[in-house]
Amino acid sequence: DTGVSQDPRHKITKRGQNVTFRCDPISEHNRLYWYRQTLGQGPEFLTYFQNEAQLEKSRLLSDRFSAERPKGSFSTLEIQRTEQGDSAMYLCASSLSTSGHYNEQFFGPGTRLTVL
Amino acid sequence: QKEVEQDPGPLSVPEGAIVSLNCTYSNSAFQYFMWYRQYSRKGPELLMYTYSSGNKEDGRFTAQVDKSSKYISLFIRDSQPSDSATYLCAMSRSNDMRFGAGTRLTVKP
Numbered sequence: 001d002t003g004v005s006q007d008p009r010h011k012i013t014k015r016g017q018n019v020t021f022r023c024d025p026i027s028e029h030n031r032l033y034w035y036r037q038t039l040g041q042g043p044e045f046l047t048y049f050q051n052e053a054q055l056e057k058s059r060l061l062s063d064r065f066s067a068e069r070p071k072g073s074f075s076t077l078e079i080q081r082t083e084q085g086d087s088a089m090y091l092c093a094s095s096l097s098t099s100g101h102y103n104e105q106f107f108g109p110g111t112r113l114t115v116l
Numbered sequence: 117q118k119e120v121e122q123d124p125g126p127l128s129v130p131e132g133a134i135v136s137l138n139c140t141y142s143n144s145a146f147q148y149f150m151w152y153r154q155y156s157r158k159g160p161e162l163l164m165y166t167y168s169s170g171n172k173e174d175g176r177f178t179a180q181v182d183k184s185s186k187y188i189s190l191f192i193r194d195s196q197p198s199d200s201a202t203y204l205c206a207m208s209r210s211n212d213m214r215f216g217a218g219t220r221l222t223v224k225p
Contacts, residue, residue, distance in 0.1 A: 004159070031211075040124060042204050042215030043160065056211060091159055102148055102167060105213065107159030 004108035012114045020078045021111045025094030035091040082115045122216025135192040139205035146207040151190045154202045195223045
């Protein structure tokens, strides 16, 4: 399977704990995006990387959230001191950036986080 | 006011019906307009995208964009039970996408 993969698929944690999610994009895709989706809502943009550089962060990305893409391949999203409001599906997407053309984003299956 | 408004439904239709899904938006800077389909507990998958105003057809699916009214539509002809899913409209200026809330569609056999 050469699509976007995410690990773990499900995570249950207690309030106050730290969690880390991993995303492996489609190989050769230079852009990687993180979104958060709550029940009954569409995905909300969190941040994106062009290769290893984090180029944009949403206001939704509080100080407790940090994302990295150290070698321009896989990415991690860490949430520190989790809160119940962090419970959501965290989606990763990747695309191949080509100037002047639409860059389709391919989504992974998501990591469902439940904070008790 | 949200940048993208979409009626969450739910919408239930009989097999073979024509389905109309719509979104409105407020940001005139949006250039790309997309429709995604999302099955339960899966990531969204792209159905169609349109650049600027106009129509685009792909099999049973037709996407329309009216930038003057800030209104986009997706039509599904001859709907099938396998079309049952949540349909998300999305739009972007360049690097970030803004999604609607999604409309949950059920096509009954």
